[in-house]
Amino acid sequence: MAIPFCAAAKNLAQKKQIRLSSSNVSSLKPYFQLARPANIVTAIADILAGMTIAQFVFEPAPNSAYWLIPATIGLYGGGVVMNDVFDAQLDAIERPERPIPSGKVSVQAAAILGVSLLLLGVLAAAQFSILSAEIAFTVAILAVVYDRFAKHSAFWGPLTMGLCRGGNLLLGMSAVEPSLSEWGWVALVPIAYIGAITLISQDEVHGGKRRSLYIAASLYTTVHAVQFLVALQQGNAPLAFLLIALHAWLVGRPLWIAIQNPIGPNxxxxxxxxxxxxxxxxxxxxxxxxxxPLALGVLLLLPLSIRLARIFAVT
Structure with missing residues (x-):
């Protein structure tokens, strides 16, 4: 009888361990929700794009420039966590399902997480260069300014958030510092793009006005036009056109639906x-x-981001 008893005890211990493991995962999920993992993947894509613009030579061997990837993870994650910290009271009314108003994460714990991620982002960038650390620090400050002060402004909100994303692209370009003088202006493009998204998102809860959506559409169009003109200059227009057209369709179709019926869900x-x-x-x-080849690699991040978006909220 000893053997069956031992086997039963072992099975019971294994089941208990599984329950504890599941409980630990469940307790961590709200913290991941705060950091918006699907969005962080897009920030990594920014860094890779910036490094490509800078003509960085990607090699499998270790390179300190790759510290820029954990840097952007910290910066973006910290920025969106602090967004929920500053919005805790408003979210209690408009987004009660979010981790802080639902009571799954305290404001204090979220604030510690957000600040820690921002600091880690700056420190990771410093592992590559002082310039990268300075750019990362600027992005961190801009993120907090957006979260605390600028977000609800029709002008400063889109501009500040756009500057954060433009800074993220510059962070990638800092992998080859001389490139910043020649191609640094490209950071204006994500400023326009994120400005468009921020304009749209300002009316996400209660529905919006078509005027803001039309402005966003014009900003999207400007982004695509600039990309195509640079592709012409670089002699890569045919292949670039395919991806630019794909991007235009992906963002244009849902935006057109929202313009036709500007309700919150759309x-x-x-x-x-x-x-x-x-x-x-x-x-x-x-x-x-x-x-x-790197473009294909970046595109492979899309299904990962979509998958994460099904588990964790994007906004």
């Missing part, structure tokens, strides 16, 4: 599409500057 879909499609825009930059 606007939310337009925002989600705009955020996730950043990966396609970054892949387009890779093709624009002649690195189509």
């Amino acid at each position: 606007i939310g879909k337009a925002v989600k599409s705009g955020v996730l499609s950043l990966i396609v825009m970054d892949a387009s930059w890779c093709v624009v500057f002649g690195n189509w």
Whole structure:
């Protein structure tokens, strides 16, 4: 009888361990929700696009420039966590399902997580260069300014968030510092793009006005036009056009639906599409500057981001 008893005890211990493991995962999930993992994947794509624009030579061997990837993970994750910290009272009314108002994460714990991620982002960038650390620090400050002060402004909100994303592209370009003087202006493109998404998102809860959506559409069009003109200059227009057209369709279709019927759910879909499609825009930059193999690699981040978006909220 000893053997069956031992086997039963072992099975019971294994089941208990599985329950404990599941419990630990469940307790961590709200913290992952705060950090918006699907969005973080798009930030990684920004870094890869920036490095491509800078003509960085990607090699399998260790390179300190790859510290820029954990840097952007920290910066983006910290920025969106702090967004929920500052919005805790508003979310209690408009987004009660979010981790903080639902009571799954305390404001204090979220604040510690957000600040820690921002600091880790700056420190990771410093592992490559002082310039990268300075850019990362600027992005961190801009993220907090957006979260705390600028977000609800029709002008400063889109501009500040756009500057964050433009800074992220510059962070990638800092992998080859001389490139910043020649191609640093390209950071204006994600400023326009994120400005468009931010304009759309301002009316996500209660529905929006068509005027803001039309402005967003014009900003999207400007982004695609600039990318195509640079592709022409670089001699990579045919292949780049395919990805630019794909990106235009991905962001344009849900935006057009929102323009036709600017209710909250339609606007939310337009925002989600705009955020996730950043990966396609970054892949387009890779093709624009002649690195189509990396463009394919960046595109592979899209299904990962979509998968994560089904588990964790994007907005």
